Amino acid sequence: MRPFAFARADSVERALECRRGEPTGAFVAGGTTLLDLVKLDVMRPARVIDINALPLKDVERLHDDRLRIGALVTNTDLAYHPDVLADHPLLSQAILAGASSQVRNMATVGGNLMQRTRCPYFRDPTAACNKREPGSGCDALTGVNRMHAVLGGSDRCVAVHPSDMCVALAAIGATLSLQGPNGEREVDVADFHRLPGATPHLEHELGDELIVAVTLAPPLKPLGAAYVKLRDRASYEFALASAGAMLSLDEDLIGEQRLPLGGVATKPWRCHAAEALLAGKRADTAAFEEAADLALADAAPLAHNAFKIPLARQAIVRALRDAARAHREDDT
Structure with missing residues:
Protein backbone atom coordinates (compact mmCIF):
# COMPACT_ATOMS: atom_id res chain seq x y z
CA MET A 1 0.00 0.00 0.00
CA ARG A 2 1.28 3.44 -0.93
CA PRO A 3 1.56 6.08 1.82
CA PHE A 4 -1.07 8.83 1.99
CA ALA A 5 -1.91 11.78 4.22
CA PHE A 6 -4.85 11.34 6.58
CA ALA A 7 -7.25 13.88 8.06
CA ARG A 8 -10.49 13.84 10.05
CA ALA A 9 -13.28 16.31 9.37
CA ASP A 10 -16.06 17.35 11.76
CA SER A 11 -18.05 19.41 9.24
CA VAL A 12 -18.84 19.31 5.53
CA GLU A 13 -16.95 22.57 5.10
CA ARG A 14 -13.87 21.11 6.80
CA ALA A 15 -14.07 17.96 4.67
CA LEU A 16 -14.13 20.02 1.49
CA GLU A 17 -11.27 22.16 2.73
CA CYS A 18 -9.15 19.06 3.38
CA ARG A 19 -9.95 17.79 -0.12
CA ARG A 20 -9.17 21.09 -1.86
CA GLY A 21 -6.03 21.00 -3.97
CA GLU A 22 -5.81 17.19 -3.88
CA PRO A 23 -7.24 15.86 -7.17
CA THR A 24 -6.62 12.29 -6.02
CA GLY A 25 -7.94 12.88 -2.51
CA ALA A 26 -10.69 10.57 -1.27
CA PHE A 27 -13.36 10.65 1.41
CA VAL A 28 -13.74 7.56 3.58
CA ALA A 29 -16.73 6.50 5.67
CA GLY A 30 -17.32 2.74 5.78
CA GLY A 31 -14.39 2.21 3.42
CA THR A 32 -15.77 -1.09 2.10
CA THR A 33 -14.72 -0.26 -1.47
CA LEU A 34 -11.98 2.35 -1.05
CA LEU A 35 -9.71 0.35 1.23
CA ASP A 36 -9.84 -2.72 -1.00
CA LEU A 37 -8.85 -0.69 -4.04
CA VAL A 38 -6.05 1.12 -2.20
CA LYS A 39 -4.62 -2.23 -1.12
CA LEU A 40 -4.79 -3.44 -4.72
CA ASP A 41 -2.97 -0.26 -5.88
CA VAL A 42 -5.93 0.59 -8.11
CA MET A 43 -6.81 3.77 -6.25
CA ARG A 44 -3.86 5.90 -5.11
CA PRO A 45 -5.22 8.79 -3.01
CA ALA A 46 -2.68 11.35 -1.87
CA ARG A 47 -4.96 12.24 1.04
CA VAL A 48 -7.80 10.34 2.72
CA ILE A 49 -10.37 12.33 4.70
CA ASP A 50 -12.41 10.54 7.37
CA ILE A 51 -15.96 11.95 7.28
CA ASN A 52 -17.61 9.71 9.88
CA ALA A 53 -18.08 12.62 12.30
CA LEU A 54 -20.19 14.61 9.83
CA PRO A 55 -23.87 15.15 10.80
CA LEU A 56 -25.22 13.14 7.85
CA LYS A 57 -26.75 10.13 9.62
CA ASP A 58 -30.45 11.04 9.79
CA VAL A 59 -33.49 9.92 7.81
CA GLU A 60 -36.04 12.72 7.65
CA ARG A 61 -39.60 12.81 6.32
CA LEU A 62 -40.15 16.02 4.35
CA HIS A 63 -43.42 17.95 4.15
CA ASP A 64 -44.14 16.70 0.61
CA ASP A 65 -43.80 13.03 1.67
CA ARG A 66 -40.31 12.67 0.26
CA LEU A 67 -37.65 10.96 2.38
CA ARG A 68 -34.27 12.67 2.83
CA ILE A 69 -31.49 10.24 3.73
CA GLY A 70 -28.14 11.43 5.02
CA ALA A 71 -25.15 10.15 3.06
CA LEU A 72 -23.67 8.46 6.16
CA VAL A 73 -26.74 6.37 6.98
CA THR A 74 -25.56 2.77 6.95
CA ASN A 75 -27.08 0.23 4.59
CA THR A 76 -28.39 -1.77 7.55
CA ASP A 77 -30.08 1.22 9.18
CA LEU A 78 -31.65 2.24 5.88
CA ALA A 79 -32.91 -1.23 4.99
CA TYR A 80 -34.68 -1.61 8.35
CA HIS A 81 -35.89 1.97 8.73
CA PRO A 82 -39.69 1.92 9.33
CA ASP A 83 -40.43 4.52 6.64
CA VAL A 84 -38.37 2.60 4.07
CA LEU A 85 -40.04 -0.70 4.94
CA ALA A 86 -43.48 0.90 4.71
CA ASP A 87 -43.08 3.11 1.65
CA HIS A 88 -40.07 1.84 -0.30
CA PRO A 89 -39.91 -1.95 0.15
CA LEU A 90 -37.93 -2.38 -3.07
CA LEU A 91 -35.08 -0.36 -1.58
CA SER A 92 -35.02 -2.49 1.57
CA GLN A 93 -35.09 -5.72 -0.44
CA ALA A 94 -32.31 -4.60 -2.76
CA ILE A 95 -30.01 -3.52 0.06
CA LEU A 96 -30.55 -6.77 1.98
CA ALA A 97 -29.74 -8.75 -1.18
CA GLY A 98 -26.26 -7.19 -1.28
CA ALA A 99 -23.02 -8.05 0.51
CA SER A 100 -23.14 -9.48 4.05
CA SER A 101 -24.57 -8.18 7.31
CA GLN A 102 -21.07 -7.17 8.42
CA VAL A 103 -20.49 -5.13 5.26
CA ARG A 104 -23.98 -3.59 5.39
CA ASN A 105 -23.29 -2.48 8.96
CA MET A 106 -20.31 -0.45 7.70
CA ALA A 107 -21.30 0.58 4.17
CA THR A 108 -23.03 3.94 3.73
CA VAL A 109 -25.54 5.37 1.30
CA GLY A 110 -23.00 7.80 -0.16
CA GLY A 111 -20.36 5.10 -0.46
CA ASN A 112 -22.79 2.77 -2.21
CA LEU A 113 -23.50 5.43 -4.82
CA MET A 114 -19.74 5.76 -5.41
CA GLN A 115 -19.10 2.00 -5.51
CA ARG A 116 -16.57 0.96 -8.16
CA THR A 117 -16.94 -1.95 -10.55
CA ARG A 118 -15.81 -5.45 -9.63
CA CYS A 119 -14.42 -6.06 -13.12
CA PRO A 120 -11.28 -8.16 -12.52
CA TYR A 121 -9.37 -6.27 -15.20
CA PHE A 122 -10.14 -2.95 -13.48
CA ARG A 123 -8.91 -4.43 -10.19
CA ASP A 124 -5.68 -5.76 -11.71
CA PRO A 125 -3.10 -2.99 -12.27
CA THR A 126 -1.23 -5.19 -14.78
CA ALA A 127 -4.29 -5.45 -17.08
CA ALA A 128 -5.39 -2.97 -19.73
CA CYS A 129 -8.36 -0.98 -18.46
CA ASN A 130 -9.63 2.29 -19.89
CA LYS A 131 -11.60 2.95 -16.71
CA ARG A 132 -8.47 2.78 -14.55
CA GLU A 133 -5.98 4.15 -17.10
CA PRO A 134 -7.60 6.03 -20.01
CA GLY A 135 -6.35 4.94 -23.41
CA SER A 136 -4.78 1.69 -22.23
CA GLY A 137 -7.42 -0.57 -23.79
CA CYS A 138 -9.96 -3.02 -22.38
CA ASP A 139 -8.83 -6.58 -21.79
CA ALA A 140 -12.38 -7.60 -20.91
CA LEU A 141 -13.53 -7.23 -24.51
CA THR A 142 -11.45 -10.23 -25.64
CA GLY A 143 -10.80 -11.83 -22.26
CA VAL A 144 -12.90 -13.72 -19.75
CA ASN A 145 -16.05 -11.60 -19.79
CA ARG A 146 -18.66 -13.85 -18.17
CA MET A 147 -19.52 -11.19 -15.55
CA HIS A 148 -19.64 -8.24 -17.90
CA ALA A 149 -22.38 -6.05 -19.35
CA VAL A 150 -24.77 -6.85 -22.18
CA LEU A 151 -26.42 -3.41 -21.99
CA GLY A 152 -24.85 0.04 -22.08
CA GLY A 153 -21.33 -1.07 -23.04
CA SER A 154 -19.00 0.47 -25.59
CA ASP A 155 -15.84 -0.46 -27.47
CA ARG A 156 -13.91 1.06 -24.54
CA CYS A 157 -15.58 -0.59 -21.53
CA VAL A 158 -18.10 -3.29 -20.65
CA ALA A 159 -17.72 -3.25 -16.86
CA VAL A 160 -20.90 -3.89 -14.87
CA HIS A 161 -22.11 -1.45 -12.23
CA PRO A 162 -22.13 -3.46 -8.97
CA SER A 163 -24.70 -1.78 -6.69
CA ASP A 164 -28.04 -3.32 -5.72
CA MET A 165 -29.12 -0.20 -3.84
CA CYS A 166 -28.70 1.95 -6.96
CA VAL A 167 -30.96 -0.36 -8.96
CA ALA A 168 -33.75 0.33 -6.47
CA LEU A 169 -33.04 4.07 -6.51
CA ALA A 170 -33.37 4.03 -10.31
CA ALA A 171 -36.89 2.66 -9.90
CA ILE A 172 -38.01 4.89 -7.04
CA GLY A 173 -36.54 8.12 -8.38
CA ALA A 174 -34.34 10.31 -6.22
CA THR A 175 -32.23 13.44 -6.18
CA LEU A 176 -28.70 13.61 -4.83
CA SER A 177 -27.58 16.64 -2.84
CA LEU A 178 -23.94 17.45 -3.62
CA GLN A 179 -21.97 20.06 -1.71
CA GLY A 180 -18.81 21.62 -3.08
CA PRO A 181 -16.73 24.79 -2.94
CA ASN A 182 -19.47 26.70 -4.78
CA GLY A 183 -22.32 25.54 -2.58
CA GLU A 184 -24.94 22.80 -2.87
CA ARG A 185 -26.60 21.49 -6.01
CA GLU A 186 -28.96 18.63 -6.84
CA VAL A 187 -28.59 15.91 -9.46
CA ASP A 188 -31.25 13.42 -10.51
CA VAL A 189 -30.09 9.92 -9.58
CA ALA A 190 -30.90 8.79 -13.15
CA ASP A 191 -28.30 11.24 -14.46
CA PHE A 192 -25.61 10.64 -11.87
CA HIS A 193 -23.91 7.53 -13.26
CA ARG A 194 -22.55 7.85 -16.80
CA LEU A 195 -22.46 5.36 -19.63
CA PRO A 196 -18.84 4.52 -20.52
CA GLY A 197 -18.89 5.67 -24.15
CA ALA A 198 -15.44 6.93 -25.08
CA THR A 199 -14.66 8.09 -21.52
CA PRO A 200 -15.20 5.16 -19.13
CA HIS A 201 -12.93 6.78 -16.53
CA LEU A 202 -15.61 9.45 -16.05
CA GLU A 203 -18.04 7.35 -14.05
CA HIS A 204 -20.38 9.93 -12.52
CA GLU A 205 -21.40 13.58 -12.34
CA LEU A 206 -19.63 14.30 -9.04
CA GLY A 207 -17.07 17.08 -9.30
CA ASP A 208 -14.95 18.43 -6.47
CA GLU A 209 -17.91 17.70 -4.19
CA LEU A 210 -19.29 15.50 -1.44
CA ILE A 211 -22.59 13.63 -1.51
CA VAL A 212 -24.50 14.86 1.55
CA ALA A 213 -27.97 13.36 1.06
CA VAL A 214 -30.30 11.30 -1.11
CA THR A 215 -33.93 12.39 -1.31
CA LEU A 216 -36.42 9.75 -2.44
CA ALA A 217 -39.43 10.65 -4.55
CA PRO A 218 -42.85 10.36 -2.85
CA PRO A 219 -43.92 6.71 -2.60
CA LEU A 220 -46.20 5.06 -5.11
CA LYS A 221 -49.34 3.79 -3.38
CA PRO A 222 -50.83 1.26 -3.56
CA LEU A 223 -47.73 -0.66 -4.52
Whole structure:
Protein backbone atom coordinates (compact mmCIF):
# COMPACT_ATOMS: atom_id res chain seq x y z
CA MET A 1 0.00 0.00 0.00
CA ARG A 2 1.28 3.44 -0.93
CA PRO A 3 1.56 6.08 1.82
CA PHE A 4 -1.07 8.83 1.99
CA ALA A 5 -1.91 11.78 4.22
CA PHE A 6 -4.85 11.34 6.58
CA ALA A 7 -7.25 13.88 8.06
CA ARG A 8 -10.49 13.84 10.05
CA ALA A 9 -13.28 16.31 9.37
CA ASP A 10 -16.06 17.35 11.76
CA SER A 11 -18.05 19.41 9.24
CA VAL A 12 -18.84 19.31 5.53
CA GLU A 13 -16.95 22.57 5.10
CA ARG A 14 -13.87 21.11 6.80
CA ALA A 15 -14.07 17.96 4.67
CA LEU A 16 -14.13 20.02 1.49
CA GLU A 17 -11.27 22.16 2.73
CA CYS A 18 -9.15 19.06 3.38
CA ARG A 19 -9.95 17.79 -0.12
CA ARG A 20 -9.17 21.09 -1.86
CA GLY A 21 -6.03 21.00 -3.97
CA GLU A 22 -5.81 17.19 -3.88
CA PRO A 23 -7.24 15.86 -7.17
CA THR A 24 -6.62 12.29 -6.02
CA GLY A 25 -7.94 12.88 -2.51
CA ALA A 26 -10.69 10.57 -1.27
CA PHE A 27 -13.36 10.65 1.41
CA VAL A 28 -13.74 7.56 3.58
CA ALA A 29 -16.73 6.50 5.67
CA GLY A 30 -17.32 2.74 5.78
CA GLY A 31 -14.39 2.21 3.42
CA THR A 32 -15.77 -1.09 2.10
CA THR A 33 -14.72 -0.26 -1.47
CA LEU A 34 -11.98 2.35 -1.05
CA LEU A 35 -9.71 0.35 1.23
CA ASP A 36 -9.84 -2.72 -1.00
CA LEU A 37 -8.85 -0.69 -4.04
CA VAL A 38 -6.05 1.12 -2.20
CA LYS A 39 -4.62 -2.23 -1.12
CA LEU A 40 -4.79 -3.44 -4.72
CA ASP A 41 -2.97 -0.26 -5.88
CA VAL A 42 -5.93 0.59 -8.11
CA MET A 43 -6.81 3.77 -6.25
CA ARG A 44 -3.86 5.90 -5.11
CA PRO A 45 -5.22 8.79 -3.01
CA ALA A 46 -2.68 11.35 -1.87
CA ARG A 47 -4.96 12.24 1.04
CA VAL A 48 -7.80 10.34 2.72
CA ILE A 49 -10.37 12.33 4.70
CA ASP A 50 -12.41 10.54 7.37
CA ILE A 51 -15.96 11.95 7.28
CA ASN A 52 -17.61 9.71 9.88
CA ALA A 53 -18.08 12.62 12.30
CA LEU A 54 -20.19 14.61 9.83
CA PRO A 55 -23.87 15.15 10.80
CA LEU A 56 -25.22 13.14 7.85
CA LYS A 57 -26.75 10.13 9.62
CA ASP A 58 -30.45 11.04 9.79
CA VAL A 59 -33.49 9.92 7.81
CA GLU A 60 -36.04 12.72 7.65
CA ARG A 61 -39.60 12.81 6.32
CA LEU A 62 -40.15 16.02 4.35
CA HIS A 63 -43.42 17.95 4.15
CA ASP A 64 -44.14 16.70 0.61
CA ASP A 65 -43.80 13.03 1.67
CA ARG A 66 -40.31 12.67 0.26
CA LEU A 67 -37.65 10.96 2.38
CA ARG A 68 -34.27 12.67 2.83
CA ILE A 69 -31.49 10.24 3.73
CA GLY A 70 -28.14 11.43 5.02
CA ALA A 71 -25.15 10.15 3.06
CA LEU A 72 -23.67 8.46 6.16
CA VAL A 73 -26.74 6.37 6.98
CA THR A 74 -25.56 2.77 6.95
CA ASN A 75 -27.08 0.23 4.59
CA THR A 76 -28.39 -1.77 7.55
CA ASP A 77 -30.08 1.22 9.18
CA LEU A 78 -31.65 2.24 5.88
CA ALA A 79 -32.91 -1.23 4.99
CA TYR A 80 -34.68 -1.61 8.35
CA HIS A 81 -35.89 1.97 8.73
CA PRO A 82 -39.69 1.92 9.33
CA ASP A 83 -40.43 4.52 6.64
CA VAL A 84 -38.37 2.60 4.07
CA LEU A 85 -40.04 -0.70 4.94
CA ALA A 86 -43.48 0.90 4.71
CA ASP A 87 -43.08 3.11 1.65
CA HIS A 88 -40.07 1.84 -0.30
CA PRO A 89 -39.91 -1.95 0.15
CA LEU A 90 -37.93 -2.38 -3.07
CA LEU A 91 -35.08 -0.36 -1.58
CA SER A 92 -35.02 -2.49 1.57
CA GLN A 93 -35.09 -5.72 -0.44
CA ALA A 94 -32.31 -4.60 -2.76
CA ILE A 95 -30.01 -3.52 0.06
CA LEU A 96 -30.55 -6.77 1.98
CA ALA A 97 -29.74 -8.75 -1.18
CA GLY A 98 -26.26 -7.19 -1.28
CA ALA A 99 -23.02 -8.05 0.51
CA SER A 100 -23.14 -9.48 4.05
CA SER A 101 -24.57 -8.18 7.31
CA GLN A 102 -21.07 -7.17 8.42
CA VAL A 103 -20.49 -5.13 5.26
CA ARG A 104 -23.98 -3.59 5.39
CA ASN A 105 -23.29 -2.48 8.96
CA MET A 106 -20.31 -0.45 7.70
CA ALA A 107 -21.30 0.58 4.17
CA THR A 108 -23.03 3.94 3.73
CA VAL A 109 -25.54 5.37 1.30
CA GLY A 110 -23.00 7.80 -0.16
CA GLY A 111 -20.36 5.10 -0.46
CA ASN A 112 -22.79 2.77 -2.21
CA LEU A 113 -23.50 5.43 -4.82
CA MET A 114 -19.74 5.76 -5.41
CA GLN A 115 -19.10 2.00 -5.51
CA ARG A 116 -16.57 0.96 -8.16
CA THR A 117 -16.94 -1.95 -10.55
CA ARG A 118 -15.81 -5.45 -9.63
CA CYS A 119 -14.42 -6.06 -13.12
CA PRO A 120 -11.28 -8.16 -12.52
CA TYR A 121 -9.37 -6.27 -15.20
CA PHE A 122 -10.14 -2.95 -13.48
CA ARG A 123 -8.91 -4.43 -10.19
CA ASP A 124 -5.68 -5.76 -11.71
CA PRO A 125 -3.10 -2.99 -12.27
CA THR A 126 -1.23 -5.19 -14.78
CA ALA A 127 -4.29 -5.45 -17.08
CA ALA A 128 -5.39 -2.97 -19.73
CA CYS A 129 -8.36 -0.98 -18.46
CA ASN A 130 -9.63 2.29 -19.89
CA LYS A 131 -11.60 2.95 -16.71
CA ARG A 132 -8.47 2.78 -14.55
CA GLU A 133 -5.98 4.15 -17.10
CA PRO A 134 -7.60 6.03 -20.01
CA GLY A 135 -6.35 4.94 -23.41
CA SER A 136 -4.78 1.69 -22.23
CA GLY A 137 -7.42 -0.57 -23.79
CA CYS A 138 -9.96 -3.02 -22.38
CA ASP A 139 -8.83 -6.58 -21.79
CA ALA A 140 -12.38 -7.60 -20.91
CA LEU A 141 -13.53 -7.23 -24.51
CA THR A 142 -11.45 -10.23 -25.64
CA GLY A 143 -10.80 -11.83 -22.26
CA VAL A 144 -12.90 -13.72 -19.75
CA ASN A 145 -16.05 -11.60 -19.79
CA ARG A 146 -18.66 -13.85 -18.17
CA MET A 147 -19.52 -11.19 -15.55
CA HIS A 148 -19.64 -8.24 -17.90
CA ALA A 149 -22.38 -6.05 -19.35
CA VAL A 150 -24.77 -6.85 -22.18
CA LEU A 151 -26.42 -3.41 -21.99
CA GLY A 152 -24.85 0.04 -22.08
CA GLY A 153 -21.33 -1.07 -23.04
CA SER A 154 -19.00 0.47 -25.59
CA ASP A 155 -15.84 -0.46 -27.47
CA ARG A 156 -13.91 1.06 -24.54
CA CYS A 157 -15.58 -0.59 -21.53
CA VAL A 158 -18.10 -3.29 -20.65
CA ALA A 159 -17.72 -3.25 -16.86
CA VAL A 160 -20.90 -3.89 -14.87
CA HIS A 161 -22.11 -1.45 -12.23
CA PRO A 162 -22.13 -3.46 -8.97
CA SER A 163 -24.70 -1.78 -6.69
CA ASP A 164 -28.04 -3.32 -5.72
CA MET A 165 -29.12 -0.20 -3.84
CA CYS A 166 -28.70 1.95 -6.96
CA VAL A 167 -30.96 -0.36 -8.96
CA ALA A 168 -33.75 0.33 -6.47
CA LEU A 169 -33.04 4.07 -6.51
CA ALA A 170 -33.37 4.03 -10.31
CA ALA A 171 -36.89 2.66 -9.90
CA ILE A 172 -38.01 4.89 -7.04
CA GLY A 173 -36.54 8.12 -8.38
CA ALA A 174 -34.34 10.31 -6.22
CA THR A 175 -32.23 13.44 -6.18
CA LEU A 176 -28.70 13.61 -4.83
CA SER A 177 -27.58 16.64 -2.84
CA LEU A 178 -23.94 17.45 -3.62
CA GLN A 179 -21.97 20.06 -1.71
CA GLY A 180 -18.81 21.62 -3.08
CA PRO A 181 -16.73 24.79 -2.94
CA ASN A 182 -19.47 26.70 -4.78
CA GLY A 183 -22.32 25.54 -2.58
CA GLU A 184 -24.94 22.80 -2.87
CA ARG A 185 -26.60 21.49 -6.01
CA GLU A 186 -28.96 18.63 -6.84
CA VAL A 187 -28.59 15.91 -9.46
CA ASP A 188 -31.25 13.42 -10.51
CA VAL A 189 -30.09 9.92 -9.58
CA ALA A 190 -30.90 8.79 -13.15
CA ASP A 191 -28.30 11.24 -14.46
CA PHE A 192 -25.61 10.64 -11.87
CA HIS A 193 -23.91 7.53 -13.26
CA ARG A 194 -22.55 7.85 -16.80
CA LEU A 195 -22.46 5.36 -19.63
CA PRO A 196 -18.84 4.52 -20.52
CA GLY A 197 -18.89 5.67 -24.15
CA ALA A 198 -15.44 6.93 -25.08
CA THR A 199 -14.66 8.09 -21.52
CA PRO A 200 -15.20 5.16 -19.13
CA HIS A 201 -12.93 6.78 -16.53
CA LEU A 202 -15.61 9.45 -16.05
CA GLU A 203 -18.04 7.35 -14.05
CA HIS A 204 -20.38 9.93 -12.52
CA GLU A 205 -21.40 13.58 -12.34
CA LEU A 206 -19.63 14.30 -9.04
CA GLY A 207 -17.07 17.08 -9.30
CA ASP A 208 -14.95 18.43 -6.47
CA GLU A 209 -17.91 17.70 -4.19
CA LEU A 210 -19.29 15.50 -1.44
CA ILE A 211 -22.59 13.63 -1.51
CA VAL A 212 -24.50 14.86 1.55
CA ALA A 213 -27.97 13.36 1.06
CA VAL A 214 -30.30 11.30 -1.11
CA THR A 215 -33.93 12.39 -1.31
CA LEU A 216 -36.42 9.75 -2.44
CA ALA A 217 -39.43 10.65 -4.55
CA PRO A 218 -42.85 10.36 -2.85
CA PRO A 219 -43.92 6.71 -2.60
CA LEU A 220 -46.20 5.06 -5.11
CA LYS A 221 -49.34 3.79 -3.38
CA PRO A 222 -50.83 1.26 -3.56
CA LEU A 223 -47.73 -0.66 -4.52
CA GLY A 224 -46.36 -4.15 -4.97
CA ALA A 225 -42.57 -4.47 -5.07
CA ALA A 226 -40.07 -7.27 -5.55
CA TYR A 227 -36.32 -7.57 -6.10
CA VAL A 228 -34.91 -10.72 -7.73
CA LYS A 229 -31.16 -11.25 -7.71
CA LEU A 230 -29.65 -14.20 -9.58
CA ARG A 231 -26.02 -15.06 -8.77
CA ASP A 232 -23.54 -17.89 -8.52
CA ARG A 233 -24.19 -18.43 -4.81
CA ALA A 234 -27.00 -17.43 -2.48
CA SER A 235 -25.19 -14.78 -0.43
CA TYR A 236 -22.26 -12.36 -0.46
CA GLU A 237 -22.08 -12.40 -4.23
CA PHE A 238 -22.64 -9.84 -6.98
CA ALA A 239 -25.51 -10.26 -9.41
CA LEU A 240 -25.23 -12.04 -12.72
CA ALA A 241 -28.64 -10.50 -13.37
CA SER A 242 -31.10 -8.73 -11.12
CA ALA A 243 -34.46 -7.05 -11.63
CA GLY A 244 -36.59 -4.82 -9.47
CA ALA A 245 -40.28 -4.35 -10.06
CA MET A 246 -42.81 -1.86 -8.70
CA LEU A 247 -46.43 -2.20 -9.78
CA SER A 248 -49.80 -0.75 -8.88
CA LEU A 249 -52.88 -2.63 -10.07
CA ASP A 250 -56.49 -1.65 -10.66
CA GLU A 251 -58.72 -4.71 -11.08
CA ASP A 252 -55.59 -6.60 -12.15
CA LEU A 253 -54.69 -4.02 -14.81
CA ILE A 254 -51.26 -2.44 -14.46
CA GLY A 255 -51.19 1.25 -13.65
CA GLU A 256 -47.92 2.68 -12.34
CA GLN A 257 -44.88 0.53 -13.05
CA ARG A 258 -41.11 0.59 -12.64
CA LEU A 259 -38.59 -1.91 -13.98
CA PRO A 260 -34.84 -1.47 -13.33
CA LEU A 261 -32.07 -4.02 -13.94
CA GLY A 262 -28.73 -4.74 -12.31
CA GLY A 263 -25.84 -7.08 -13.06
CA VAL A 264 -26.26 -6.74 -16.82
CA ALA A 265 -25.46 -3.09 -17.55
CA THR A 266 -22.73 -0.51 -17.15
CA LYS A 267 -24.97 1.64 -14.92
CA PRO A 268 -28.22 1.06 -13.01
CA TRP A 269 -30.56 0.33 -15.91
CA ARG A 270 -34.15 1.58 -16.17
CA CYS A 271 -36.32 -0.18 -18.77
CA HIS A 272 -38.53 2.71 -19.89
CA ALA A 273 -39.87 1.06 -23.06
CA ALA A 274 -40.83 -2.10 -21.20
CA GLU A 275 -42.56 -0.01 -18.52
CA ALA A 276 -44.59 1.82 -21.16
CA LEU A 277 -45.58 -1.49 -22.72
CA LEU A 278 -46.89 -2.80 -19.38
CA ALA A 279 -49.15 0.18 -18.71
CA GLY A 280 -52.81 -0.87 -18.97
CA LYS A 281 -52.05 -4.54 -19.59
CA ARG A 282 -53.35 -7.37 -17.45
CA ALA A 283 -50.77 -8.46 -14.89
CA ASP A 284 -50.10 -11.94 -16.23
CA THR A 285 -47.21 -14.02 -17.48
CA ALA A 286 -47.77 -13.12 -21.13
CA ALA A 287 -47.41 -9.40 -20.42
CA PHE A 288 -44.38 -9.95 -18.20
CA GLU A 289 -42.63 -12.05 -20.84
CA GLU A 290 -43.37 -9.47 -23.53
CA ALA A 291 -41.92 -6.74 -21.32
CA ALA A 292 -38.82 -8.84 -20.63
CA ASP A 293 -38.23 -9.37 -24.34
CA LEU A 294 -38.50 -5.64 -25.01
CA ALA A 295 -36.23 -4.75 -22.07
CA LEU A 296 -33.48 -6.95 -23.51
CA ALA A 297 -34.03 -6.25 -27.20
CA ASP A 298 -30.81 -4.20 -27.46
CA ALA A 299 -28.63 -6.56 -25.42
CA ALA A 300 -25.22 -7.19 -27.00
CA PRO A 301 -23.55 -10.28 -25.54
CA LEU A 302 -19.81 -10.92 -25.50
CA ALA A 303 -18.03 -14.24 -26.00
CA HIS A 304 -18.78 -15.61 -22.52
CA ASN A 305 -21.92 -13.89 -21.24
CA ALA A 306 -24.74 -14.58 -23.69
CA PHE A 307 -26.37 -16.62 -20.90
CA LYS A 308 -27.11 -13.33 -19.12
CA ILE A 309 -29.88 -12.52 -21.58
CA PRO A 310 -32.18 -15.46 -20.75
CA LEU A 311 -31.12 -15.15 -17.11
CA ALA A 312 -32.16 -11.50 -16.99
CA ARG A 313 -35.38 -12.41 -18.75
CA GLN A 314 -36.16 -14.87 -15.95
CA ALA A 315 -35.32 -12.24 -13.32
CA ILE A 316 -37.68 -9.72 -14.96
CA VAL A 317 -40.60 -12.13 -15.23
CA ARG A 318 -40.12 -13.32 -11.64
CA ALA A 319 -39.81 -9.80 -10.26
CA LEU A 320 -42.95 -8.61 -12.04
CA ARG A 321 -44.87 -11.72 -10.97
CA ASP A 322 -43.76 -11.33 -7.35
CA ALA A 323 -44.57 -7.61 -7.32
CA ALA A 324 -48.06 -8.30 -8.66
CA ARG A 325 -48.56 -10.97 -6.01
CA ALA A 326 -47.39 -8.59 -3.28
CA HIS A 327 -49.90 -5.98 -4.47
CA ARG A 328 -52.77 -8.49 -4.46
CA GLU A 329 -51.83 -9.71 -0.97
CA ASP A 330 -51.78 -6.13 0.34
CA ASP A 331 -55.29 -5.61 -1.02
CA THR A 332 -56.71 -8.63 0.82
